Amino acid sequence: MRDAWWGVMILATLAAACDRRDEQSPPASGAVSMRTVAGTRIAAAHAGPAGEWQMPAGDYSNSRYSELATITPANAAGLHVSWAFSTGVLRGHEGQPLVIGNTMYVITPYPNVAYALDLAQPGQPLKWKFRPENDQQAVGRACCDVVNRGAAYSDGKIFYNLLDGHTVAVDAATGKQLWRTRMGDLARGETITMAPIVVKGKVLVGSSGGEMGVRGWIAALDAATGRQVWRAYNIGPDKDVKVGPRFKPFYAHDRGKDLGATTWPGDTWKTGGGAVWGWLSYDPELNLVYHGTSNPGPWNASQRAGDNKWTAAILARDADTGEMVWALQTSPHDLWDYDAVNENILVDLPIKGKTRKALVHFDRNGFAYTVDRATGQVLLAEPFVPMNWATGIDMATGRPKAIPAKMPATGKKVTDICPSLEGGKNQQPAAFSPETGLFYVPTNNLCMDFETREVAYIAGTPFIGALAPEKGGPGGYRGEFIAWDATTGRKVWGIEEPYPVWGGALATAGGVVFYGTLDGWFKAADARSGKLLWQFKVGSGVVGNPVTYTGPDGKQYVAVYAGIGGDMGLLIAGDVAANLPYDVRQRGTTLPDLSRWTSWGGYLFVFSL
């Protein structure tokens, strides 16, 4: 009942807000607006001035929300391309540029070139270009295309990860490399694709390689020197995973000694995955860093009986020391490659009459979790996409209630599991608007069959042991851009898409949300109604995340990469996903029609009114 009451309250607030907006005269250039739904608050402020984009997700909370409000539902139809930039690199352009002052910073997929573009000059000439040393072997060791999810900025330095397992710092003014630290072991299949964040002078980075039998970790580097301050593994004995007196998981089954090792047979944890290739969040008040961990390895779960902690989990760690404070395993003993690396969005939300410090997480497993970010307690967990492998989440334990018929086992082919291993959502990050109280979530609607086989660990090769062909999910669409109410666990509206929505979302105070599609459209929708306001065909499929900033001329701009790739583009899209231009592949069976709409690209597009 209280939920319903809150729903009414929110609707009433929205209606009032809409009315006010309608009466407004057109907002001034670079207008900033802030009217929020009662009880909602993004946990950490937007980094830097409203008109800049200084962090991968705009803020530590991963809200991807901007206070810029010049572009509105009333005028969005007038958006047009202002300028574009060719990155010179094909393959998947995940991630997003940064805007600091009058400079835009762009990081490409491998070979991970960094560009600094001068926004104050006509034609946006380069201030500098940085081409790092980057071991070519990494190209064939990365599971899911050679993507990079962007850079972090702090104190005059640009920090980002190289596919070959290094983290680099570059002088933001000159492009000169300041330091370079080897973090991953490429010979064991460790690559790095994630975007770092900088917390109190430390650069936080994590590894990729959940399909290569790595042992996942997250580490903190001194931003000034590149020296490692701490490294926490996600599997293994307590000492290595930094479980100690401060570890207070909410659920009893997560308490005990050395669970990161004892929930695995023998020493299988040493090749058990649990990588950190997704987005990081930080709550300055609790001083906690939140990150997910990847699938356990191998996918063939019969080789790793047990819960396989702390894979497929959301972990909260002390930002200064890496100590684990709580853990929530979303898919214990994961059977379906349901990594938990998707972003954790830190927002205070009114839930059942109380404002809660929430963490909202749209998991690969198809459930949207609203979690207490101080304790790890699941407040609410509801499916946000078509899902058929579980009947729900047991609120007493936080664990999913799996359906035996959908559980793969040796010698058994399981069919029609939804969502597919790409998840109800993958790396494509959602956004939150405090003005609507809604989360804007790019989703996939795919299902799969699953068949396992024994696999041996061979360093530097995939450690998988399963075949999982995918297919479109129920309903005749394969992706949907949805608005989600995390206080009730309900979808408010959705825009069905013919393909998985593999690009991220941007929410703005103007009441417009933005996203791109695999078939190469960039779209603006009304944040309240989901009405499509504008679209532009950028050519190559969008797997990147839009950002917005104020240009030197005071206008609001929206920027996004176009360049199909990533797991979706690489593995199942067909010839748009070929490894090299002269590698011609049969079109994938999951999206056989996609290659009609798009092909390789590597562009930055910038739009304005």
Added chain:
Amino acid sequence: MMALRIAFRLIAGNLAIWGCIACIDSGAAQVPSGKSPATPRQGLTDGGDSLRIIAHDEITPVGFPAGRRPLVLRNPYEGNKSAIGTGARLFISYNCIDCHGADGSGAMGPSFQDGRWHFGGSPGAVFESIYQGRPEGMPAWGGRITDDQIWMLTAYVRSLASADISTENFSGQTVERTGH
């Protein structure tokens, strides 16, 4: 070692190749004499404790002096159904499948179904790719698995090239709705 022995047999009759065969057993690579044409880029490989020479038709320099044609290495298992079947099983056992895809359809690594080869598709070139690895992530299997197994894998992956998909014609097909 089997492969090297096969290679020896195949090239034993022509010791004149760039004056380099003599060094096979010495374990030390010799610099080709200055009057020879430039060494083919992939013709000379350091196999560790011995030296192999594998030449590729597709990169034979034009105008090579008569009598000095490089040899083409042949796979003793080429077209051998039983060996191809063994190669298919090895393809799974050694995790090739999870890089190159089921039936070599392509995934992290290149496809084998398209008949196009990044580093040459001759038996010798494919053997080399497996034996010594390639710079974009292909691991070197030489010394880790037997040379015989590499030849069987070579036979298998070369057997996968199938349909000509050079052209994709979409006309007349149902158009999925995109955009709105």
